[in-house]
Amino acid sequence: ERKCQLNGLWRNDQGSLMEISALRDNGDFEGQYLTRVTLSGGCAQISPLKGAQQQLGEEGWSTFAFTVRWDKFSNATTAFVGQCFVDAGGKETLTTMWLLREAVGSLEEDWKATRVGRNVFTRK
Numbered sequence: 092e093r094k095c096q097l098n099g100l101w102r103n104d105q106g107s108l109m110e111i112s113a114l115r116d117n118g119d120f121e122g123q124y125l126t127r128v129t130l131s132g133g134c135a136q137i138s139p140l141k142g143a144q145q146q147l148g149e150e151g152w153s154t155f156a157f158t159v160r161w162d163k164f165s166n167a168t169t170a171f172v173g174q175c176f177v178d179a180g181g182k183e184t185l186t187t188m189w190l191l192r193e194a195v196g197s198l199e200e201d202w203k204a205t206r207v208g209r210n211v212f213t214r215k
């Protein structure tokens with residue numbers, strides 16, 4: 092089957108699970124993100140994700156982006172951008188960087204509201 096099509100179940104190095112379900116012909120997709128860690132230290136939650144993947148030819152390793160709205164337990168949103176790679180053994184890896192924006196109480200606190208990081212997902 093096509094490698095690096097995003098639909099399916101992925102896990103990252105923090106143990107978060109990402110299930111991408113509806114991948115459309117134009118590359119738009121939706122899914123769910125189960126986080127194991129949260130800013131507040133609160134319990135894990137499932138949050139909705141939406142994104143888009145470049146639809147390339149047979150051998151393309153496409154770039155993608157998606158957002159996760161942590162709406163059930165925090166006023167925060169994360170945007171991921173990344174690319175899918177396939178190694179010699181056929182193992183797929185999503186390498187991403189993310190921006191996490193949390194709500195702060197005042198404009199004076201805006202400076203400290205965005206975190207950035209790298210993150211790698213492999214198929215679960």
Ligand SMILES: CN1C(=O)N(C)[C@H]2CS[C@@H](CCCCC(=O)O)[C@H]21
Pocket residue numbers: 103105107126127128129130131161164165166167169189191193210
């Ligand atoms: C679990 N995570 C994960 O798999 N990441 C790549 C990072 C970037 S999104 C963050 C979780 C934010 C949860 C929202 C909140 O706690 O307000 C952390």
